[in-house]
Amino acid sequence: MALLVFLAGGLSVGRAVEFDEILPDKAMEARARAISSGLRCLVCQNQSIDDSNAPLARDLRILVRERLKAGDSDEQVRAFLVARYGEFVLLRPPVTMTTVLLWGAPFLILGCGAIAIALGVRRRRRQALAVPLSDEEKARLEAALGAD
Template structure:
């Protein structure tokens, strides 16, 4: 039973590896390695959170082929990325670039974390400052006695 489960898990884990089909691969190993490196950083526009190397979508296949065509035409890695960004926008990049228009992506999470931490600390201090001894004041005791009657 365990062996069957292990085989099923291995097959499921290897499915993304089947996304790049043998007919897409370049004969030159150096160019193919460059194509794979570029493909790992490009987002599948259909799957959205997968690289085009991991996606079985038709558009991802077209993008993989386009990357390989540009490399065989003599483009550098940066030229291939620039071509795809010009064609599809910066969304095609899995990791956003650090630029003024993407600054909020880089700053928002740390700022929210710091603000949240400050709120938690201030809330804990306020709670500690109000009635830390656990005893009731004379007015509170009197009000409690009236409620119990």
């Protein structure tokens, strides 16, 4: 029984595209699938629109197919969706200064924190290794403290 449930669940993966969405031209349908597999579902966020059953994903799949039927190239379709929804709609956004900063900032912050900790430890070690007072300095300190 568990195997049947597993197989039924496995068969539904990747079949979010409904029959009324499929284009009659197999080559154009393959292009639509290739494009939609690289677009993020804005509801699910971790699935492509090709794999998602969310209503917004369906709308985006239909939009991709409409743009292809209108004669847009694959890049024009992607550019249209990026212009409309931002680079977040791409499952694999291009490497730009913004994405490098976004992914690199946590490491930069961790590095600065590690340097600050190292400098703090170094400063404390220097203070702990201070030169002890000479006998003359001890006598003057005791005299100053005893004068109270």
